[in-house]
Amino acid sequence: MTTITHPEKKRKRSLRPIVFDLVAHYEPSAHFQFSRRVRNEFDELAQEYTRSTWLLGRYGGRPVMQTDIRGIGVASRVEIGRLVLREGKQSELITSAMQMFAECQARNLASGPISRVVVNFPKAAERPRERSVVRHAFDGTFDEGTDGASCFVAWELDHLEIGRCVTYQSLMQYLREDGIYHSSHRGRVEAVQRHLQQEVGRYEAHRFFLRPERREGAIPSLTFCYTGDSLDRRVEAFMTGYTDETLEFVDAEDYEDQRGSFSSLSDYERASRRFGGLWILQDDIVRRLSQHHVGVLYLFFDEKLQPQLGREFAWDELYQRQRVSAYIPRASRNSQTFLDMVLEEMVRGRFIAAEDDSYQLAEGFGDFQHVTFYQLDDFRKRQV
Numbered sequence: 001m002t003t004i005t006h007p008e009k010k011r012k013r014s015l016r017p018i019v020f021d022l023v024a025h026y027e028p029s030a031h032f033q034f035s036r037r038v039r040n041e042f043d044e045l046a047q048e049y050t051r052s053t054w055l056l057g058r059y060g061g062r063p064v065m066q067t068d069i070r071g072i073g074v075a076s077r078v079e080i081g082r083l084v085l086r087e088g089k090q091s092e093l094i095t096s097a098m099q100m101f102a103e104c105q106a107r108n109l110a111s112g113p114i115s116r117v118v119v120n121f122p123k124a125a126e127r128p129r130e131r132s133v134v135r136h137a138f139d140g141t142f143d144e145g146t147d148g149a150s151c152f153v154a155w156e157l158d159h160l161e162i163g164r165c166v167t168y169q170s171l172m173q174y175l176r177e178d179g180i181y182h183s184s185h186r187g188r189v190e191a192v193q194r195h196l197q198q199e200v201g202r203y204e205a206h207r208f209f210l211r212p213e214r215r216e217g218a219i220p221s222l223t224f225c226y227t228g229d230s231l232d233r234r235v236e237a238f239m240t241g242y243t244d245e246t247l248e249f250v251d252a253e254d255y256e257d258q259r260g261s262f263s264s265l266s267d268y269e270r271a272s273r274r275f276g277g278l279w280i281l282q283d284d285i286v287r288r289l290s291q292h293h294v295g296v297l298y299l300f301f302d303e304k305l306q307p308q309l310g311r312e313f314a315w316d317e318l319y320q321r322q323r324v325s326a327y328i329p330r331a332s333r334n335s336q337t338f339l340d341m342v343l344e345e346m347v348r349g350r351f352i353a354a355e356d357d358s359y360q361l362a363e364g365f366g367d368f369q370h371v372t373f374y375q376l377d378d379f380r381k382r383q384v
Contacts, residue, residue, distance in 0.1 A: 018130065019053060020082040020094060021120040024101035027112035027377055028073035034065075042109050049100040051093060053083035063100055067111075076111040078104055090133045098141035114142070116375040117162050125154040131284055138162050142376070152285050153373055160285075164379045168271035171280055171368040175297060176305045180212035180263075181271040185222045189269050191243045192224060196265075199238070206235055209255075210263045211248075225250045225262065266382070270372055280351075281369040287349045295327040296342045297351070300361050309365060312358040318343075 046063040053061035063080045078101060082093045101117065104110045119134055121127075135150050149167070152160040173179035189210070196203060206228040213221045224245045226235060231249040239247050255262065263271075278289040299321045301307050323333050332338040343359060346352040353362045374382060 018084045018121055019055065020084065020097075020134075021079070022082065022094070022097045022101075023077055023079045023118045023120075024104075025077045025115045025118070026075060026105070026110040027115045028070035028075035029111045030073040032074045032076065032111035034067050034074070034076070038109055041107065042104070045100070045103060045107070045109070049080070049096055051082060051096070053081050055081065055083070065104075065110075074111055075115075078110065090130065091137060094134055095137040095140060098137045102141050113377065113380070115377040119152075119160045119162060120158055122158055124160045125157050125285060128283065131160070134162065135284060151281060151371075151373065154285050154287060161375070163373055163375045165279065165281060165286055165371040165373045166267060167281065168267065168370045168372070170366070171278075171370050172307055172366060174278070174370045175294070175301070180214050180220045181268060182219050183272050183274045184219055186269065186272050188222065188243075188245060189265055189272070192239070192245055193265050193269065195239070195242050202238065203235065205229065206232070208265060210265060210268050211261060212263060212268070223248055227252050227255050267372075271370065279371050279373045281371045282350060282364070286371060286373045289349070289351065292329075292332075292338075292342055293346055293349075293351065295325070295329070296322070296339070296346065298325060298327040300352075307361055307365065309361055312360045315339075315357050315359070318359065
């Protein structure tokens with residue numbers, strides 16, 4: 001088993017030339033035409049943002065627009081290559097590429113608003129300094145006054161997608177279910193969501209959200225709230241009659257002042273799920289944690305569901321724990337292959353550190369955050 005070490009320990013002080021390949025994908029449109037006017041205006045804009053890389057093709061430093069068929073529409077994408085020879089030039093070159101993407105959208109040269117941005121460069125998932133430069137350029141160009149933090153999804157070692165994430169709680173809070181998000185409230189939240197979807201016109205002048213409150217040693221309390229121009233007794237009566245939930249009116253100014261204490265219905269529903277995979281934020285990279293991986297993480301916890309940080313476990317001990325764990329699917333509890341495969345995947349995902357035949361929770365495990373990752377277009381459309 002290969003030992004996973006922190007990427008900063010392997011970095012060299014001297015900066016080697018790096019070729020950044022940046023691609024912006026735009027939303028498809030049935031009305032978009034890659035006409036002569038669009039081509040000519042794009043060529044003029046591309047000439048302004050061209051930076052030589054001494055290479056050819058998509059890495060040549062000149063922006064290139066491509067089109068793809070998406071259903072009945074056409075989606076465009078813009079590709080730019082950037083060669084960085086000196087560390088001081090990284091920010092300027094990456095920022096110019098992001099500005100090019102934004103200007104194509106502003107001048108209506110693309111098929112629609114930016115859908116997602118992809119970045120490729122060697123060993124991108126192991127180079128935090130370069131990722132920080134890309135994030136800074138991204139935030140400076142696409143800052144829409146939002147609370148969502150920018151982050152990356154590492155699809156492959158060299159292939160990253162940058163977007164935004166919404167943080168719910170720490171990974172340990174999710175595993176222990178001792179935060180403000182609790183699965184026992186899911187039925188109530190889903191009932192209100194269904195009713196709001198069925199009666200769209202009735203509540204269109206109001207916004208609905210939740211105020212969870214943590215209680216020590218007990219399930220957190222949940223209050224359903226709404227806001228609007230003024231208190232509306234009809235809204236409260238309808239909601240109580242259809243869902244048995246009592247609403248509390250919150251003034252719009254109070255909502256803005258205390259926004260951190262409220263949660264949207266969709267965010268609470270996602271954060272309280274006890275099924276499916278999880279998005280986990282590690283520093284600035286989001287990685288997917290499947291439900292099988294979640295079950296194996298409990299093998300590194302004690303009987304009181306406290307993580308045993310820093311303790312090394314032999315493979316045999318983990319296997320014995322797996323055989324009696326209620327968090328492992330019954331059909332997999334006696335499978336050695338299942339344990340081997342999941343441990344290997346979690347080592348690659350940096351949730352677990354391995355050395356020889358021993359395993360332990362990765363460094364910084366207590367700082368991992370349970371989040372939802374959004375591409376740019378999905379983040380713009382999310383309901384808050």
